[in-house]
Amino acid sequence: SDIEKGTYPHYMLKEMDEQPTVIRKIIQAYEVEDGQLAIDEDILEALQAADRLYIIAAGTSYHAGLIGKQYFEKMAGIPVEVHISSEFGYNMPLLSEKPLFIFITQSGETADSRQVLVKIKELGYPTLTITNVPGSTLSREADHTLLLHAGPEIAVASTKAYVAQLAVLALAAYVTAQASGKDLTFDLKQELAIAANGIQTIIDSKDVLEDIAEDYLKIARNAFFIGRNIDFYVSLEGALKLKEISYIQAEGFAGGELKHGTIALIEEGTPVFALVTQEAVSLNIRGNVKEVAARGAYPCIISMAGVDEDGDRLVIPQVNELLTPLVSVVPLQLISYYAALHRRCDVDKPRNLAKSVTVE
Ligand code: AGP
DSSP: OTTOOTTOSOHHHHHHHTHHHHHHHHHHHTBOTTSOBOOOHHHHHHHHHOSEEEEEEOHHHHHHHHHHHHHIIIIIOOOEEEEEHHHHTTSOOOOOSSEEEEEEESSSOOHHHHHHHHHHHHHTOOEEEEESSTTOHHHHHSSEEEEOOOOOOOSSSOOHHHHHHHHHHHHHHHHHHHHTTOOOOSOHHHHHHHHHHHHHHHHTTHHHHHHHHHHHHSSOSEEEEEESTHHHHHHHHHHHHHHHHHOOEEEEEEGGGGGGTGGGGOOTTOEEEEEEOOGGGHHHHHHHHHHHHHTTOEEEEEEETTSOOTTOSEEEOOOOTTTHHHHHHHHHHHHHHHHHHHTTOOSSSOTTOOSSOOOO
């Protein structure tokens, strides 16, 4: 069944492998008769009626929200704020006139996010939960729900749910943009299918990621993940994955921000993973890699075909520039997984962590 490991040594490995299938399932779940993608009419109306979206989430789901903001702003032209749930409830920003609150939560049970939902409902604003678990608390208590269709996620480190969150956020933004008559230059269904194939290619070459993990992280004390633009948000997620399961101190950074302090931490051999998928900033991020390399860092450039250069350690398949996170996160997940294995950590049940955090 869906919740058995079968021949897999770990749920995390199984769940990473499922990611192409999850994207295809999402396409199927949101496809209507004419082959178009669609979401419930009342959700579409709520999105179109909003003058601003407030995305509320924690951890990996928060990282997905940062990318969701890009999708809604760039495709649909709706301004978005993204907030960490444990902060928002106690330090609420000024709200717009017609806000829509979007809670992103794999489990639908995260207490920090729920306390915000309760407060927002008291204020009378409309709410939408994006979750993997039908009937979960946040799904039941919000006005609307969009499901991730990722199947049960058992490993504490979230992988397939993150990719599913990105796909559903892209889909909701795309459908809203279409309904509002925005000029979209690509077919999302097709682009998601290309992304699913791109993920499959990476999954089929796991040995490369295992080598990178051994080479860069077997004895590392710390590691940095850098990127610019949308790659920056993926670098935050890469760092979280590595921290959670390998206990290596890791930080995700905007490439240009390093020189404002963090570069002081670079020593001989410090691993720096750099994502290069965005043409507009590829020279800038490559410049940042040179800066850290000049101070002794051991850089690992993960670029995308089309913006790659000789010497890049890994080149991932080319996908639509907004959908790169769905693919670029996968090598980072796998590197974390193998780093944890090399360091003999309990991959599926890391110390001090629970799958869903049901206390504030
Ligand atoms: C992800 O790897 C983490 N275990 C964690 O950050 C998680 O994403 C966070 O607790 C939010 O959970 P949720 O999506 O179920 O609300």
